[in-house]
Amino acid sequence: MKKRIISAMLITAMAAAMTAGCGTKEEAPATETAAESGTEEAVKLEDDTDAPESEAAGAEKSGDTFTVGFDQDFPPMGFVGEDGEFTGFDLELAAEVAKRLDKEIVYQPIAWDAKDMELESGTIDCIWNGFTMNGREDSYTWSEPYMKNNQVFVVKADAGISTKEDLAGKVVDVQTDSSAEAALKEDEELMNSFGQLVTVADYNTAFMDLESGAVDAIAMDDVVASYQIEQRQVDFVVLDETLAAEEYGVGFKLGNEELRDQVQDALKEMAADGTLAEISDKWFGKDITTIGK
Amino acid sequence: MDYGMMLSKLAGGMLTTVAIFGLTLLFSMPLGMAVAFGRMSKNKLIRNITKIYISIMRGTPLMLQVMVVYFGRYYLLGLQLTSSYRFIAVIIGFSLNYAAYFAEIYRGGIESMPVGQYEAAALLGYTKGQTFLRIILPQVIKRIIPSVTNEVITLVKDTSLAMVIAVSEMFTIAKALASSSTSMIPYVAAGIFYYVFNFLVAWAMEKIEHKLSYYR
Numbered sequence: 001m002k003k004r005i006i007s008a009m010l011i012t013a014m015a016a017a018m019t020a021g022c023g024t025k026e027e028a029p030a031t032e033t034a035a036e037s038g039t040e041e042a043v044k045l046e047d048d049t050d051a052p053e054s055e056a057a058g059a060e061k062s063g064d065t066f067t068v069g070f071d072q073d074f075p076p077m078g079f080v081g082e083d084g085e086f087t088g089f090d091l092e093l094a095a096e097v098a099k100r101l102d103k104e105i106v107y108q109p110i111a112w113d114a115k116d117m118e119l120e121s122g123t124i125d126c127i128w129n130g131f132t133m134n135g136r137e138d139s140y141t142w143s144e145p146y147m148k149n150n151q152v153f154v155v156k157a158d159a160g161i162s163t164k165e166d167l168a169g170k171v172v173d174v175q176t177d178s179s180a181e182a183a184l185k186e187d188e189e190l191m192n193s194f195g196q197l198v199t200v201a202d203y204n205t206a207f208m209d210l211e212s213g214a215v216d217a218i219a220m221d222d223v224v225a226s227y228q229i230e231q232r233q234v235d236f237v238v239l240d241e242t243l244a245a246e247e248y249g250v251g252f253k254l255g256n257e258e259l260r261d262q263v264q265d266a267l268k269e270m271a272a273d274g275t276l277a278e279i280s281d282k283w284f285g286k287d288i289t290t291i292g293k
Numbered sequence: 294m295d296y297g298m299m300l301s302k303l304a305g306g307m308l309t310t311v312a313i314f315g316l317t318l319l320f321s322m323p324l325g326m327a328v329a330f331g332r333m334s335k336n337k338l339i340r341n342i343t344k345i346y347i348s349i350m351r352g353t354p355l356m357l358q359v360m361v362v363y364f365g366r367y368y369l370l371g372l373q374l375t376s377s378y379r380f381i382a383v384i385i386g387f388s389l390n391y392a393a394y395f396a397e398i399y400r401g402g403i404e405s406m407p408v409g410q411y412e413a414a415a416l417l418g419y420t421k422g423q424t425f426l427r428i429i430l431p432q433v434i435k436r437i438i439p440s441v442t443n444e445v446i447t448l449v450k451d452t453s454l455a456m457v458i459a460v461s462e463m464f465t466i467a468k469a470l471a472s473s474s475t476s477m478i479p480y481v482a483a484g485i486f487y488y489v490f491n492f493l494v495a496w497a498m499e500k501i502e503h504k505l506s507y508y509r
Binding site for chain 1: 324327368373374379426456461469
């Protein structure tokens, strides 16, 4: 009898949790708190680990927050800093913009290959993460480009590779769904000359591959490559011949012009009063931004 | 990056991992029992529906199922997604998936019970419910513990799949730390955390097995 009661309770708890997940928009906060109190411990634990975002969870849809989606394995644009908090050039720009728009900044790390779904479903307001505009102009509502970048090849210094031709027959890494991958797909001749094109989920894996000799080159963003090479203090070089020249922008959901315009204006302000140059100086030693120039 | 900070971040992630683990077990084990009964039911409709459910849950990647549960709420049901739904979606996806596996384990255990048990119970005047709860189930539990231990240990490691909808469990944090500090040490630490946790789980299951083997 006791076991029956317990199993009945468990089944009800489970059913409640599932229906909570499927409540209507208005009911959602209420039913979620019901499920949350049932799984109180779990939510508290979640709060401990995602403190910044759960604080804003209540105000999320009321326009008080500015949620930036980023790949947390992408220094120096967005990564986990020495103090354990999210930091990065792009994240700092976003925080400054949020301050000027009187919104609370929320850093939401996402899986890079799920970025489109996250943006479309509204869990993030924008993608701001060394996000290349070229090739994606029609898929997002873009801000003005704020930085120039090149897609380059990173190789070991002693590999004897100095031009794109030398890459023939070699194994090359790219990140899934990155602009390097897209650029290579456009340059079919070059891509076909490779021995093999390997896609990885993040650049840490790519660098491990390169260090260990599993691959001969990585096709990636110049800005990130330089930072990584300096950080890891390894004997890597960036080839002089670039793969593609491109620009970074902030990507919003297609049609979200209102937010884009607000962020745009804030960025222009920052360019005018020198904050943009200041932040760029801090991260890269010089001002490499392009707004207002 | 100093080790103290790294360990405290990983420990925080471990809490999320343990939470996913605990809640998934809490929901999937009873659900698995219900599905097992459905699978063994005499009613053809129920049996077939459960067969299809088990087939889909075991036949598609867990990562995909978690994404469907999370993004499906927006794309299929048209409802807004919230931050807290990420964790809930992980639990729902994991529970549904593991329930299918547990259902098959339970069914294997139950169907391996000799018919003689049922006959003896009927002779002694037990009702069907009593037969199941008092005679069959204790024996089934003893028989399926090794399989259940397998599933439970697999679950501990499968929690890392929550990263696909950006739930910050321990492996995601280890990845982020490794990227920013450009060293392998966070991965080593993560491996040790997982191993210690699995060791505790395996040890606990062995103790349970030992306690239940009262006839040997």
